[in-house]
Amino acid sequence: MRRSPFVLAALVVGLLALAPSTGMAQSENQFDPIAIASLEVTTEATDSTPAVVTLDGSNSFDPDGSIVRYKWEVLTDAYQWLVLSQDGPQSPTATFEIPVERLLERFGYVIEFRLTVTDSGSPAATASETVALRINQLPVVDIQVTAKLFDGREVAGVDDNGNGRVDENEERYAIEGVVSRPGERGNAPNEWHIRASSLLVIDASASYDPDGELTDENFRWDRLYGGNVAEVANSLPDDTRGQMALSTDEDPDTPGTEREETIAPLPASRRDNPPVAFYRLTITDADGGYATEVVKIVILSHRTLRDPDFCANRSLGGPQTYPFDSDGDGVAEVCSLRDTRRATVARQNALETLASLRPGEFEAAVLAECEAEELSEASYGDDPDDLANDVCQTREITPPPPAVDPSIADVFFSGVIDGPHFCANRSLGGPVTYPFDSNGDGVAEVCSLPYTRREAVVRQRALETAFADHPQFTTTLAFECAALGTPDFGDDPEDLATDACNL
Structure with missing residues (x-):
């Protein structure tokens, strides 16, 4: 869901229109009218109806007469199709509906209007002024998920990945735990399937505001609940403000136990009904516009085989077994016989x-x-x-x-x-x-x-x-x-x- 308040820019430019310079009419109409244009959102948007903006020229005046005609028109070429509603030329106001987001993305977030007023003098004189509506561009949400499994091959006390630090969890959790991403294997947008006991990070730091800057304080996460979620350990916080990413790893440089560092060990959950966790991210920009996305984390509990020798090391005197992908997800999770x-x-x-x-x-x-x-x-x-x-x-x-x-x-x-x-x-x-x-x-x-x-x-x-x-x-x-x-x-x-x- 994306919703934006509208920032009304006082991009006002007056245009002078003079009466004819000769003849008796010039002495009768000594002063040109003054056009004063403004606009404001008079009806806020709802989930089902657009916001309505009122263009207002009622503060325009004529020093030696009165205003008899108001004309509103759209100046922005891309928005010539926009309909302005005005109750006749004597009405100083006109209204229009803010276009939906997809049209704003296509045609632009700034719409310029011109007000032209005509006075009662003889001959009549006109004046114009322009005003622009700048529509706040909403934040763009980009959520990425990483999940890493504990790597038993990591050597304690050694800088395995050469980053100058020893035994941080970047080294300890080095095996891919993401099974499928959004759009893969039928996953919905923002639906991620991960392995249980993964060190999980839900990261929205790639999100951005097209017409502003985002800081940590613009982000809020809320944990929602889904099917079989009672089995999920509360490793991630319930409600979090002021951080771009959620992580089950509170201190990446301090090794921790699996229970402390992972979303949950789930040895008893069923494959046909895996635990699901939902998180909603809301990003609110400096102008009050906000965008929300919900990320779905499906936790697959069956064990992964972490290296080619996993099965050989566990045959323990029986016939040799081999890594096998039994559910077709591209990840080996069982040790299987090579024959019946x-x-x-x-x-x-x-x-x-x-x-x-x-x-x-x-x-x-x-x-x-x-x-x-x-x-x-x-x-x-x-x-x-x-x-x-x-x-x-x-x-x-x-x-x-x-x-x-x-x-x-x-x-x-x-x-x-x-x-x-x-x-x-x-x-x-x-x-x-x-x-x-x-x-x-x-x-x-x-x-x-x-x-x-x-x-x-x-x-x-x-x-x-x-x-x-x-x-x-x-x-x-x-x-x-x-x-x-x-x-x-x-x-x-x-x-x-x-x-x-x-x-």
């Missing part, structure tokens, strides 16, 4: 089968992986005491746990885990897990690895290194595909038709 779950299970079974047939090759490959440099630098969340007993320390591959004692099996499998094959059926291509009683109540309630996560990682790497290109792998895979039968792993039928088990 069925084919992944069969492939993993084939690797395990070859390892069991060639234990020496498998053990050598595992110990080689333990020596990998990146393994010593990685942390998989294992307990240090457990690491002391895994294959990389003992140099012996951890065997699977013993079968459950039949005398306690009825109790052990009386919970969610209802049998010895429960966990194996849910490994879905990852390392085999086993029923485990984690709280010591005699009932298995979790599926657990029989070794550390580190050992799971090196075992999987060893399987891939030693057997993925083995001459017998293709034959073993075909056997394992057939051995699976037709279980439902949740795959799409169209995907099953082209997976590794059908090639």
